[in-house]
Amino acid sequence: MSTDISIKKGLNIKLKGRAEQKLSTVNRSKTFAINPSHFHGIIPKLLVKIGDKVQAGDPVFYAKQNEQIKFTSPVSGEISEIVRGAKRKILSVKIKADKSDVFKDFGVKTPSKMATPQIKELLLESGCWALIKQRPYDIIANPDDIPKSIFISAYATAPLAASHAFTLSGKEKEFQAGIDALSKLTDGKVHLSVDGNLASFFDDVSGVTIHKVTGKHPAGNVGVQISKVDPINAGDRIWVVNPQDVAAIGALFLTGKVESDRIVALAGSQVQTPQYYKITQGSQISDIVNGKLNATKSRIISGNPLTGTAVNGKDSIGFYDDVISVLPEGDHYTFFGWVPFIGNNKLSMSRTFFSWLTPNKEYDLDTNFNGEGRAFVMTGEMEKVLPIDVYPMQLLKAAMIDDIEKMENLGIYEVAPEDFALIDFISTSKIEAQDIIRKGLDLMIKEVG
Amino acid sequence: MNFLRKQLDKIKPHFEKGGKYEKLGPAYGGIETFLFVPNHTTKKGAHIRDGVDLKRVMITVVIALLPALFFGMWNIGDQHFSQIPGSDMSFMTLFVYGALKMLPMIIVSYGVGLGIEFAYAIFRGHDVNEGYLVTGLLIPMIMPIDFPLWMLTISVIFAVIIGKEAFGGTGMNILNPALVARAFALFSYTGFMSGDQVWVTDAGVDGLSGETILGTLALGKETSTSVFDMFMGYMPGSVGETSVLMILIGAAILLFTGIASWRIMISSVIGASLVGLMFNAIGSDTNDLFNFPWWQHLLIGGFAFGMVFMATDPVSAAQTNKGKWIYGFLIGVFAILIRVVNPTLPEGVMMAILLMNVFAPTIDHYVIQSNVKRRQKRLIKLQKA
Numbered sequence: 001m002s003t004d005i006s007i008k009k010g011l012n013i014k015l016k017g018r019a020e021q022k023l024s025t026v027n028r029s030k031t032f033a034i035n036p037s038h039f040h041g042i043i044p045k046l047l048v049k050i051g052d053k054v055q056a057g058d059p060v061f062y063a064k065q066n067e068q069i070k071f072t073s074p075v076s077g078e079i080s081e082i083v084r085g086a087k088r089k090i091l092s093v094k095i096k097a098d099k100s101d102v103f104k105d106f107g108v109k110t111p112s113k114m115a116t117p118q119i120k121e122l123l124l125e126s127g128c129w130a131l132i133k134q135r136p137y138d139i140i141a142n143p144d145d146i147p148k149s150i151f152i153s154a155y156a157t158a159p160l161a162a163s164h165a166f167t168l169s170g171k172e173k174e175f176q177a178g179i180d181a182l183s184k185l186t187d188g189k190v191h192l193s194v195d196g197n198l199a200s201f202f203d204d205v206s207g208v209t210i211h212k213v214t215g216k217h218p219a220g221n222v223g224v225q226i227s228k229v230d231p232i233n234a235g236d237r238i239w240v241v242n243p244q245d246v247a248a249i250g251a252l253f254l255t256g257k258v259e260s261d262r263i264v265a266l267a268g269s270q271v272q273t274p275q276y277y278k279i280t281q282g283s284q285i286s287d288i289v290n291g292k293l294n295a296t297k298s299r300i301i302s303g304n305p306l307t308g309t310a311v312n313g314k315d316s317i318g319f320y321d322d323v324i325s326v327l328p329e330g331d332h333y334t335f336f337g338w339v340p341f342i343g344n345n346k347l348s349m350s351r352t353f354f355s356w357l358t359p360n361k362e363y364d365l366d367t368n369f370n371g372e373g374r375a376f377v378m379t380g381e382m383e384k385v386l387p388i389d390v391y392p393m394q395l396l397k398a399a400m401i402d403d404i405e406k407m408e409n410l411g412i413y414e415v416a417p418e419d420f421a422l423i424d425f426i427s428t429s430k431i432e433a434q435d436i437i438r439k440g441l442d443l444m445i446k447e448v449g
Numbered sequence: 450m451n452f453l454r455k456q457l458d459k460i461k462p463h464f465e466k467g468g469k470y471e472k473l474g475p476a477y478g479g480i481e482t483f484l485f486v487p488n489h490t491t492k493k494g495a496h497i498r499d500g501v502d503l504k505r506v507m508i509t510v511v512i513a514l515l516p517a518l519f520f521g522m523w524n525i526g527d528q529h530f531s532q533i534p535g536s537d538m539s540f541m542t543l544f545v546y547g548a549l550k551m552l553p554m555i556i557v558s559y560g561v562g563l564g565i566e567f568a569y570a571i572f573r574g575h576d577v578n579e580g581y582l583v584t585g586l587l588i589p590m591i592m593p594i595d596f597p598l599w600m601l602t603i604s605v606i607f608a609v610i611i612g613k614e615a616f617g618g619t620g621m622n623i624l625n626p627a628l629v630a631r632a633f634a635l636f637s638y639t640g641f642m643s644g645d646q647v648w649v650t651d652a653g654v655d656g657l658s659g660e661t662i663l664g665t666l667a668l669g670k671e672t673s674t675s676v677f678d679m680f681m682g683y684m685p686g687s688v689g690e691t692s693v694l695m696i697l698i699g700a701a702i703l704l705f706t707g708i709a710s711w712r713i714m715i716s717s718v719i720g721a722s723l724v725g726l727m728f729n730a731i732g733s734d735t736n737d738l739f740n741f742p743w744w745q746h747l748l749i750g751g752f753a754f755g756m757v758f759m760a761t762d763p764v765s766a767a768q769t770n771k772g773k774w775i776y777g778f779l780i781g782v783f784a785i786l787i788r789v790v791n792p793t794l795p796e797g798v799m800m801a802i803l804l805m806n807v808f809a810p811t812i813d814h815y816v817i818q819s820n821v822k823r824r825q826k827r828l829i830k831l832q833k834a
Contacts, residue, residue: 013497159497233828299496306495327497330490333454337486338504340512340706346500351706352509353500369489371502372482372576375620378506379768380710391817393768409821424495428506429620434494 004196005228007215009387011349011422013159015305016362019265019323021166022275032075032282033092034060038319039071039130040438041139041445044090052079057104057126057258060093068143072127074260074281076102092316095282103257111181111253119184123249126258130319131245132182135226135238136413137441147239149188149230152179154202154243155195155213157220158304158421162265162322164243165200166276172201174259175243177250182241183207193225218387223419227388232413244322264288264317268305268326269364270298279317285324286313293326299367301325306421307434330368338371346370349384349426374429382433385422388414392423396433399440404447407440417441457481475570479577507579509706513699514586514758520695521688522547525594528649528685532657547594550650551688554589557598561605562588569614580619580626580764581609587627587758590689591751591799592634593647593659600638604630624806625765628799635799643795648685661686662749663788667795669737679748690754693747700757709761712770713777717756720781721746728789738789746785755784755798765806772812780805 036044043064048054054077059070073095080096106126111119120143123129134141141147154164168175183190189209194202196212203210211225218224222240232238241249244262251259260281267274270293279288285300290313293300301308302318305325309318317324337343340352347355347363355361382392390411398406420433427433463469464477481487482504491498526543530536538546562585570577588605612629613622635642645660646652652659662672662684674684682692690696703709725743733739746752760766760780767776780801787797794800 015497231827233824233831299490301496305497308496310496325496331488333485333488335454335485338502338508340505340509343500348500350499350501350506350708352505352708355500365497367490367496368498369487369491370498370500371486371504372489374503374576374578375618377503377580377620377764378708379763379766380770380773381707383770389820389823391769391820394813394817409824410817411820411824421495425497426499426501428499428501428503430498430502432494 003209003211003229005193005211005213005215005219005225006196007213007219007224007228007387009384010157010216010218011385011426012157012216013306013347013365013425014360014362015159015267015327016269016364017267017271017274017326018160018362019162019267019274019276021163023263023278024275025278026283026288028097028280029283029287030097031080031284032073032077032095032097032280033284033316034071034073034095034282035092035316035319036061036071036090039063039140041065041442042069042071044071046082046090046093048079048093050079050082053077054079054095055104056101056260057106059125059127060095061090063140066142066144068124069129069140070124070127071130072104072258074258106252106256106258108256109253111177111184111250114181114184116184119181122252123181126252128249128252128258131241131249132185133240133320135223135232135240135416136236137445138416138418139445141237141239145237147186147188147237150182150186150190150239150241151193151222151226151229152182152191152208152241152243152246153193153213153220153222153225154200155193155220157215157217158306159217160265160267160304160323160325161220162263162276165195165198165202167244167263167265167322168201168247171244171247171251172204174247174250174254175201176205176207177253178241178246178248179205179207179250181249181253182239182246186239188230191225191229193220193222215387218385218419218422221416221419223414223416224387227414231389234408234413236413242320242322245320262322264321265323266292266326267323268298268301270294270296270326270328281319282316284313285311285315285317288317288324289313289326297329297331298326299329301327305365306425307418328364328366330366332368334368349381350428369430371430373431376429376431378428381426381428382423385426386419388419390414392420392433395440396420396423396431396436399436399443402440402443404444407444408448412437412440412444453484457484473571475574475577476567479567479570482576503579504582506708507582509708510583510703510758511586513702514583514590514689516695516698517689517692517754518551518586518590519544520682520692521590522551524682524691525550525650525688527683529651529657532649550594551589553598554592554594554596554601555586557601558588558605559585561602562609565606565609565614569618573618575618578619580613584608584613584626584630587689588630591627591631591687591754593642594650594688595647595652596634596638596641600634600641603637604634607633620764622764623810624803625759625762628759628803628806631799632803648687652685659685661795663795666738666741667792671737676745676748679745684749687751687754689758690751693753696753696757703757703761709757710763710766710773710777712773713761713766713780714756716774716777717760717781717784718747720778721752721785722781724782724785724789728785736789741789746788750788750796751798752784755802756780759798760802760805765809767809767812767816769813769816772809772816775812775816776805776809779808
């Protein structure tokens with residue numbers, strides 16, 4: 001069963017350095033890390049101390065908000081360091097890895113023959129629960145909820161995004177098992193969105209409603225698809241899972257072991273040969289990128305250039321990220337850089353550059369701000385890149401003044417920060433839309449829950 | 450370029466926090482960022498950003514204004530000398546004559562307005578905003594050419610302080626600042642802003658007439674201006690408003706770059722046409738304006754200039770797409786309505802835009818409310834099910 005979703009609004013940002021569909025394995029890191037900051041809003045309570053031995057799948061900390069949600073070690077080894085920041089906030093738990101992993105055994109299971117509480121129990125114990133996120137709020141799902149549906153977007157439209165069909169090739173069985181497990185968690189449907197222009201194994205997945213999606217970014221954002229298929233109302237819960245994480249959940253059931261391996265794209269104009277790599281979650285960035293980048297000053301981003309996090313070599317790759325983007329740092333001045341119709345190496349949705357003449361050109365964009373922050377002046381531009389039935393500028397303003405009622409009326413539940421990433425990009429006044437929406441959502445969690 | 454950059458870098462520490470002239474930082478920043486797009490990089494949110502910024506947008510609008518400005522300069526000379534028998538001036542002479550009349554107004558407008566903007570930036574400690582780049586050119590373009598400079602100065606001061614900064618500066622104002630300046634001038638110095646003596650330089654002296662078409666029509670006289678002249682702009686009026694052709698070139702630039710709203714432009718023309726048609730259909734024996742062909746309304750007065758450059762000001766216009774349709778339509782309606790039936794004002798465009806500026810937030814409110822209601826209905830339907 002499949003339906004079509006066609007998105008008209010949006011903007012495709014074509015960047016140089018898309019990953020070639022070639023897979024290598026990176027050398028195993030000596031140290032792995034779990035960073036609580038990767039899990040938005042989670043306050044960690046440690047279950048280990050320095051010197052403790054852990055197996056892959058052993059819990060390292062749990063969430064203060066909900067003790068059931070555990071975060072487990074991706075590898076086996078010894079807890080080597082607990083990095084703390086201001087007010088003793090835990091920034092990172094580092095694990096010195098063994099040469100090869102010893103896995104905690106959760107037992108081989110068949111999800112279709114299991115009851116919902118047992119599936120939940122297994123996901124929580126193994127740390128796989130953290131792979132399931134909820135809308136609204138874009139945080140880890142609450143295991144006590146029953147979502148009205150579950151959405152998986154296998155259509156990647158973000159700049160430099162990894163191809164899900166490629167990262168999951170050979171994992172068809174695991175993916176199906178993951179779907180089987182997830183479908184037990186909801187009374188509603190499991191929705192799988194796929195690239196409408198590309199046939200892949202996703203078309204043969206059973207137990208899901210398939211949506212063939214076409215359109216520009218953010219058509220691949222799960223939030224956009226939800227708004228077209230099953231919009232979120234106040235009080236609703238919808239869960240979302242990334243495709244590779246569905247396969248990881250499936251692997252847990254099929255093998256009884258946690259699956260911490262992921263395939264990530266190393267992409268961007270600063271990467272010498274952009275391609276895919278097999279890594280283990282919690283790997284250090286330097287172990288993935290060393291020797292593969294151009295020498296000029298660059299910014300490493302865990303995630304895509306619109307929504308990712310800037311990292312340095314010592315950080316670990318983001319828990320949910322399947323791409324590392326490396327772009328040139330843009331800390332340079334441009335003489336009279338604001339003169340219209342000049343400087344056509346820059347991409348712009350407005351036609352104040354002639355770059356619109358070359359729609360298929362791949363751009364080598366850097367991280368320059370291209371101006372300064374200003375008050376809201378231009379109108380109508382945000383609506384062009386947000387294919388969700390909300391008024392983005394009005395919602396941003398409501399979020400800026402902490403007006404809970406207005407945010408609710410204007411549809412804050414239907415959006416996630418990533419849906420506003422293109423607004424960050426196109427905004428003439430350089431409005432930090434993702435940041436504003438994240439703060440608005442955090443306020444809603446606090447006040448409404 | 451490098452030399453300039455080095456000089457700027459040399460003096461920069463004085464203007465930064467803890468420097469000698471720390472307080473003047475915003476002024477330094479205004480000048481530095483005018484010369485160079487700064488080296489700021491993205492700190493949060495998206496790591497890459499669109500090349501467009503407010504400076505680029507504002508300068509594009511200024512570029513769109515230039516055809517009308519240059520034509521207006523020539524027209525100043527042409528309107529003056531064409532009425533003097535026997536004078537046969539070259540194109541350049543007429544242009545230079547007009548330019549010399551116009552430049553002092555532009556300099557005063559920019560000087561005074563930017564002075565206030567810089568002062569506010571320094572006192573409030575925020576960046577100098579670019580909004581005045583456009584306002585500062587619009588103001589002299591919508592004034593009569595012989596408008597005394599001291600009156601212009603006071604109008605600009607009023608517009609920038611009361612019309613804009615009092616609300617919080619660029620992006621926060623309710624009314625279009627350039628029209629605030631014009632409205633202030635009209636009501637404070639009426640004799641210099643309307644009548645048959647002000648629209649051509651030195652009108653009234655040596656028997657020169659300075660009457661606009663609308664002024665003529667309002668007095669119940671026939672206009673002798675041909676439609677071609679109306680379209681080309683060979684007629685008296687505010688400096689920028691006369692040439693529909695030049696304004697359309699500007700409109701093309703604004704629409705092509707996506708800066709101005711096509712919804713407002715189109716809907717205002719629709720609104721004005723409908724009201725014009727209505728008056729044509731009704732007809733009148735006492736008011737000749739009822740019978741003035743509806744489509745010629747679009748060519749005369751400040752209609753074209755107002756719709757392209759003033760009604761589309763994104764800050765004071767409606768902000769939702771649906772709201773823009775309503776807002777533009779009503780501006781067109783009121784502009785012609787005031788023109789035809791209001792005996793005190795021959796031209797209604799300014800008043801129509803200012804009026805709708807005030808109502809734009811109300812229009813938006815109802816448009817957004819329909820979105821809110823849709824969301825609530827969905828919820829109620831769900832709760833019932």
